[in-house]
Amino acid sequence: MSKKSSLRPRYLKLHAILVFAFLFAPIIVLVTFSFNQAKSGTRWTGFSTHWYGDLARNHLALQAFRNTLKVAFIATLLATIIGTLAAFALTRFKFRGRSGYSTLIFISLVMPEIVMGIALTAFFKRFAHVELSIQTVIAAHVTFCIAFVVVVVKARLTAFDNRLIEAAADLGATPLQAFLRVVLPLATPGILAGAMLAFTISLDDVVITDFTSGPGSTTLPLYIFGQLHFGVSPSINALSTIVLASALILLTIGGVFSWRAARSGLGSVDATTLG
């Protein structure tokens, strides 16, 4: 990237390592305790893998985990699409009521979780007359995820150079082509960042999910919240460890792949679309 290596201050790298250490500190703890013998999250009593076997038999936890993934994937997808379109409109066009949208987005960020949970439940039950289920959980998650996507994507698109689109139009591109070939690639890092945020907050939500969930739609955070009383079972640590390991393996594969692709000159989206 940068030709002048003198511009790569060492302290930045050191800082990055420290921040990663901070981010992974509790992760190391929870992975360690997934191999603890006793059912204790606080005292090391010896190595064991029996919590992994335990997990395989813990149908409630596994079902909750499946629900969590389902909710997070669908909610992220919907919120990313809706939020990206909104961010694009709010950046590109000037029209009445724009600040109204900003207000709504901030409202969804600031509204205390329990208030949103109760208000959404009241809406589902009393207005829409829907049974609480995993669908209502997904709808609720989309609602609070949209704001995160909009804010991040919009930050990326701000000061977007409109002349690029005009140039594309001059070259005969239809608006749709211009959007797909010019705007979207430019916005991609922002969209991915927004989607990742949406995904993590959906994975984590407890309070709103608690209110909007119905029979059989318990998510993993709800399950764990109930477990906090007696201490979270190490089989939940085992589950988290498996998730982390899978993510790291995928990331390594992806990393190797993109490294190779970049080396053979196929990788960069920008290069192909704009070059």
Next chain:
Amino acid sequence: MSDPDRVNLAFIWDTTSPHFSRRTFMRTMAFASAAGFAAACGSSAKTGGGATTTLGNTPTTPHTFSSAVEAKTLNFYNWTDYIASDTIPNFQKTTGIKVTYDNYSSNDALFAKLSSGSTGYDIIVPTDATLVKMKHASLVQPLDLSLIPNVKNLDPRFRDAAYDPGNQYSIPWQWGTTGIGFDKSKVGGAVTDWDAFELPAVKGKSSFLDEARDAFAMALFALKKDPNSTNDADLDAAKDYLIALKKKVKQITSDYQDPLKGGELLMAQAYSGDVFTIQADNAKIEYVIPTSGAFSWVDSMAIPKGAKHPKNACEFMNYILEPKVGAALTNFVNYGSPNKAAEKYINKDILDNPLIYPPADVLAKLPFQKDIGDAELKYSDRWTEVKTA
């Protein structure tokens, strides 16, 4: 891209739910937008009004359910870790009714969830005081006792209790007391009564419950007042007691179990069975019923209004009241069983434990929470003052 919102909405609602088609959804949406805000408030006001409205359910004559055949499913909403591992599998095997089992962790959250709209559950297990609130708010419906012949197995103490005379609304699940759990090896001095929170060894290392009535009861017992008092002066004194106590404790929490086990907390206002469960992992933790008195409580199965499978729910209640099933439950969760007929199958060490089955003279000092009606709000408001002090 042509009409993405419609796709999304359809995707969310137009699913397997038999009660839902997109058309109904769109219609309700149209209604919602047309009738708008006023309708919203109207409906919330009505349901809020409670007692007289029925939330659009067909009114049920008390004690019998419609003869309609129910689907073979049951949605059961219980406290976390509060059931034997074979309770549900055996029920499913004998009846063919499929049970969906979910957990909650606080009465208040359960009440709030039910108040904001019915939940789809067929059985919930509120504690006595919460059950009373739910009865006032018409959030639960009467049982059909003809479907629960095993009700005769109950200890008489639970047949005609003040919180639900004649088991009209509820079948008790397990009962226990609210006392003190502590680490015997680290707490200097004798722990016998509520004043143990003043011991220097536990300063900044104790907790009391995040439940208004339980916390106030502790204060009222300690002050030698009626634990169900509705007298303003008593309650103000209790409030001051709690605000003073707050400076000496580490947390106000109902999640004291793990910290107590691990040593982060040395003493906690605690539910009896929780402490016995902790003892299995840490034998140094003890439970005491304070000498000046404590609350008994009982968690009871009830059917929320609007439940789709009330008959299956009654069948399940009847099943729980079978002696062997009830005994297995108690042997697993370490609380007292309300099931008299089950006692011959309950482990002897549980039956002989005076902390689980207290002798008559101690039992006399362990009242249930009374239904104090609107005076409950006096507690709520003072509790907010305690927590924000």
Next chain:
Amino acid sequence: MSTTQADRPPESAVDDSPVAVTTTRRRLPGWLSGNLLLLPTSVWFFFLLVIPTLLVVAYSLGGRTVASPIKFSWGNLIWSNYKTALNPRFLPIFWRSIWYAAVSTIACVLLGFPIAYWIARFGGRLRNVYLVLVIIPFLTSYLIRMYAWQFILQRDGLLNSVLGTIGLGRGHEFLNTDFAVILGLTYGFLPFMILPLYASIERMDPSLVEASYDLGHGKASTLFRVIIPTVAPGLIAGILLVFIPAVGDFVTPELLGGVNTQMFGNTVYDQFNSGNNWPLGSAMSVLLMVFILAGVFVYLRRVGEEAL
């Protein structure tokens, strides 16, 4: 990416923002395109945000009885809920929430900016890998991460043994303190700072920095004159995404806090639970929302963003 940036004069990277809107050659007029793109959001927000928000406002004017936590009627709007919500006894809790959120936001900027910058500028081909690495800890449930922090912070926990080993003494009370809550908030919201920062730094033209150095600016001068103004939109987004949810946070103080770390979110939560007072809880939420929104708009005006 570099092709694009090279085409663009450096100044345009600075946020002259959404005002610069040109749609002369579009077939659809701007307002129509804008509205079409906003249609999904509009529909979604109308039903799932506007109506619920109005419900909350209605609740805040309702009354309550022991049987029903909320009783609303048009004929009897109860404004005194707002008077109660403005009771000075809640003020310290409110300021504590602002303080916790502000300190956490600052910590997130200090921790997040350099790493986002490093990944975007020096991550090379592995940029995306590093970025995902930031997110990976967050694939485990928040609760279980906070639970792990409890282990680290408790009296006989990891931090105390490390401190003991290096001779700083054991037995410090970290858990259930201000420190624990701020640490938890910082930890929980750090990616909300890093990701938007990354997205806007990544767009920055590296030649700008080099030009600044070539023109004889020092490191600090380059940071404040070139880098920060260029990445301002990402920084603003990050600050908003950390500060706003942090003010209303409930779970972190619940898990890591003690008797004296109650935040506004907990007080509101209590009103819907043990406090048994939905109207008061709703009034508090409405006030919180109004206050934060006012603050946000003043802030955005000052930093030059027109709206959002």
